[in-house]
Amino acid sequence: MSKKNYECMFVLDSxxxxxxQTGVSNKFTETVTELGGExxxxxxxxxxxxxxxxxxxRKGSYWLMYFNFESESLKDLNxxxxxxxxxxxxxxxxxxxxxxxxxxxxxxxxxxxxxxEIETSPSGQGF
Numbered sequence: 001m002s003k004k005n006y007e008c009m010f011v012l013d014s015x016x017x018x019x020x021q022t023g024v025s026n027k028f029t030e031t032v033t034e035l036g037g038e039x040x041x042x043x044x045x046x047x048x049x050x051x052x053x054x055x056x057x058r059k060g061s062y063w064l065m066y067f068n069f070e071s072e073s074l075k076d077l078n079x080x081x082x083x084x085x086x087x088x089x090x091x092x093x094x095x096x097x098x099x100x101x102x103x104x105x106x107x108x109x110x111x112x113x114x115x116x117e118i119e120t121s122p123s124g125q126g127f
Contacts, residue, residue: 003037003068005100010063010081011054011089014047017061024086028065031080037069040100041107054088066095066104 010028017024029039045062054060069077074092081090095103105111 005095012061040066
């Protein structure tokens with residue numbers, strides 16, 4: 001089978017992440033590579049207050065990761081992420097092959113994200 005491209009957004013326990021930033025982030029890469037995947041980009045996305053408490057935590061660190069992976073092993077990968085105590089929530093989504101190069105470049109900081117301007121009519125109001 002061929003590998004597919006995926007994006008994963010993690011919500012991490014901010015306290016655990018602050019104590020061991022490299023250990024927490026390296027565990028994600030290790031998990032993906034141990035199951036036969038290849039990490040394309042991995043970085044801290046944001047730290048912010050959560051909309052509602054998760055396991056008693058009110059603040060979360062968001063971690064973004066792009067990787068290639070066999071779809072048959074995705075169930076095992078999700079299970080490993082669920083067993084990781086540093087992860088409060090995670091979401092894995094399939095990324096179209098046409099988008100992955102640009103998304104990885106933005107995640108690595110190689111290119112700036114595309115900003116769209118709102119078109120306005122001559123009267124100054126949007127269409």
